[in-house]
Amino acid sequence: MSxxxxxxxxxxxxxxxxxxxxxxxxxxxxxIELVDFNKxxxxxxxxxxxxxxxxxxxxxxxxxxxxxxLKQFRENCKILISLGQCAIMGxxxxxxNNIPVKECxxxxxxxxxxxxxxxxxxxxxxxxxxxxxxxxYPLHEIVKxxxxxxxxxxxxxxxxxALEALVTGNELNIPYELIKYx
Amino acid sequence: MSDKVKFTxxxxxxxxxxxxxxxxxxxxxxxxxxxxxxxxxxxPAASCRICTVRVNGNYITACTTTVxxxxxxxxxxxxxxxxxxxxxxxxxxxxxxxxxxxxxxxDCDLQALGYLYQMMVPRFPYAFENREIQASSPxxxxxxxxxxxxxxxxxxxxxxxxxNYFAFKGRGNxxxxxxxxxxxxxxxxxxxxxxxxxxxVGAILRKEVGFIxxxxxxxxxxxxxxxDIESQNKxxxxx
Ligand code: SF4
Ligand code: SF4
Ligand code: FES
Numbered sequence: 047m048s049x050x051x052x053x054x055x056x057x058x059x060x061x062x063x064x065x066x067x068x069x070x071x072x073x074x075x076x077x078i079e080l081v082d083f084n085k086x087x088x089x090x091x092x093x094x095x096x097x098x099x100x101x102x103x104x105x106x107x108x109x110x111x112x113x114x115x116l117k118q119f120r121e122n123c124k125i126l127i128s129l130g131q132c133a134i135m136g137x138x139x140x141x142x143n144n145i146p147v148k149e150c151x152x153x154x155x156x157x158x159x160x161x162x163x164x165x166x167x168x169x170x171x172x173x174x175x176x177x178x179x180x181x182x183y184p185l186h187e188i189v190k191x192x193x194x195x196x197x198x199x200x201x202x203x204x205x206x207x208a209l210e211a212l213v214t215g216n217e218l219n220i221p222y223e224l225i226k227y228x
Numbered sequence: 229m230s231d232k233v234k235f236t237x238x239x240x241x242x243x244x245x246x247x248x249x250x251x252x253x254x255x256x257x258x259x260x261x262x263x264x265x266x267x268x269x270x271x272p273a274a275s276c277r278i279c280t281v282r283v284n285g286n287y288i289t290a291c292t293t294t295v296x297x298x299x300x301x302x303x304x305x306x307x308x309x310x311x312x313x314x315x316x317x318x319x320x321x322x323x324x325x326x327x328x329x330x331x332x333x334x335d336c337d338l339q340a341l342g343y344l345y346q347m348m349v350p351r352f353p354y355a356f357e358n359r360e361i362q363a364s365s366p367x368x369x370x371x372x373x374x375x376x377x378x379x380x381x382x383x384x385x386x387x388x389x390x391x392n393y394f395a396f397k398g399r400g401n402x403x404x405x406x407x408x409x410x411x412x413x414x415x416x417x418x419x420x421x422x423x424x425x426x427x428x429v430g431a432i433l434r435k436e437v438g439f440i441x442x443x444x445x446x447x448x449x450x451x452x453x454x455x456d457i458e459s460q461n462k463x464x465x466x467x
Contacts (some may be wrong), residue, residue: 070381124383134348135349138329140354144358144359181356194349195398196349198327221360222343222451223450
C-alpha cells in the first residue's frame with residue numbers, strides 16, 4: 047500500500063506552527079517513513095503534483111491569495127487540518143478585525159511610528175498584490191475543515207500524537223498538557 | 229433535629245448542611261462543579277450558567293440551589309459536560325479572546341474550562357465585537373474584550389465607603405463593564421491585586437506585573453481546573 051501524502055501551507059501565520067512540526071525532533075525520521083510530502087514549504091514543492099490525503103494549514107485568511115490557496119487545498123486534500131490559533135480563530139492578525147481596513151492601511155503606510163517618508167500618500171495597490179480582506183477569517187469560516195489542533199504554536203507532541211493516530215488509524219488520546227491556546 | 233443533609237452527586241453519597249448552596253457543599257465533598265461567576269459567601273449573580281446540574285431531573289444552577297435531603301444530583305454526565313462546553317464556546321466567540329497575547333493565559337478559568345472539555349474550536353462563528361480597553365486607572369487595565377460579565381468585580385471590589393469601582397453600562401448586546409475612573413485613581417495595591425485575582429478571566433489586570441509566571445508553572449499548565457477540589461475526593465472521582 048502506498049504511503050499517505052501530506053501537504054502543508056502557511057497563510058496568515060508566522061511559520062511558528064511549521065517550526066513546531068519540525069520540533070518533533072528525530073521523530074521526523076519516523077514521520078517520513080510513514081508519509082510522503084507533496085506541496086509544502088518544508089520541501090519547497092510549490093504546486094500540487096497529485097491528490098493528497100492530508101492538508102495541514104497554519105494561519106488564517108487575511109487576503110485573497112490566502113483564500114485561493116485554501117480552496118486549492120480543499121480541492122486537493124481528502125482531510126484538512128487547521129493547525130494553530132491563527133487557522134482556528136484568526137489569531138493575533140485578527141486583532142485588526144474590529145478596526146476598519148482603511149484605518150489599518152493608513153496606519154501601516156502613513157501614520158505608523160515606523161513609517162518612512164510617503165509624501166504622495168501611496169498605499170500599494172499593484173494588481174499583482176493580493177487584496178486585503180475586510181477582516182481575518184478562521185479557515186473553517188471559508189471551507190470545510192475536518193480537524194483542529196490548537197496552540198500558539200501547537201505543541202510538537204500534539205502534532206505528532208494527532209498525525210500518528212491519523213495515519214495509523216490508532217485511537218487518538220490527547221493528554222491534558224497538550225491542548226493549549228497559547 | 230440534625231441540620232445535616234444527605235444527597236448524592238453522580239451516585240456518590242454526600243453530606244451538606246441545611247441551607248448550604250449545592251456548589252459549596254459539592255466542594256466540601258470533593259466534587260468539582262465548575263463556576264465562573266460564583267464566589268463563596270458572596271451574593272450569587274448566576275450569570276454564567278456553567279454550574280448547571282440536574283437535581284432530581286431538573287436543570288438548575290448549583291450556585292443558587294440549596295442542598296435538599298435525599299436529592300439526586302447529576303453533575304459530570306456526558307450531556308452536562310457537552311452543555312458546559314457549549315457555554316464555554318459561546319463565551320469564547322462572544323468576546324475577543326486572543327490567548328497568545330493575554331497576561332491571564334495559563335491562569336484563566338475560562339481557558340482552563342476550554343482545556344478541561346477539550347474545546348478544539350468553538351462551534352459558533354466569532355463575533356469580533358469592537359470593545360475598548362480602559363487603561364486610565366493608575367493600577368489596572370480593564371480589557372473589555374475579555375469580560376464575561378460574571379459581576380464578581382461589581383459585587384466584591386468596593387472602597388472603604390462601600391462605593392463600587394466597577395459597574396455595568398448599557399444593556400443586551402451593548403452591555404459592558406466599566407470602571408469609575410475618578411474612584412479608581414485612589415485604588416490601593418491590595419484592591420488592585422484582589423480585583424485581578426477574583427476576575428475569572430484577563431479583563432482586570434494589574435499594571436507592570438505582566439507575564440510574571442513562566443510557562444509551565446502557571447495554574448492550569450499541568451493540571452486541570454478543579455483537580456484541587458477533586459483530589460480531596462479520596463475514593464472515586466477518577467476519570
Ligand atoms: S481571558 Fe482567558 S480565554 Fe480570554 S484571552 Fe485571556 S487567557 Fe484567553
Ligand atoms: S471584569 Fe472580570 S470580574 Fe468583572 S464582570 Fe468582567 S469578567 Fe467578571
Ligand atoms: S457559577 Fe452558577 S451561574 Fe455562574
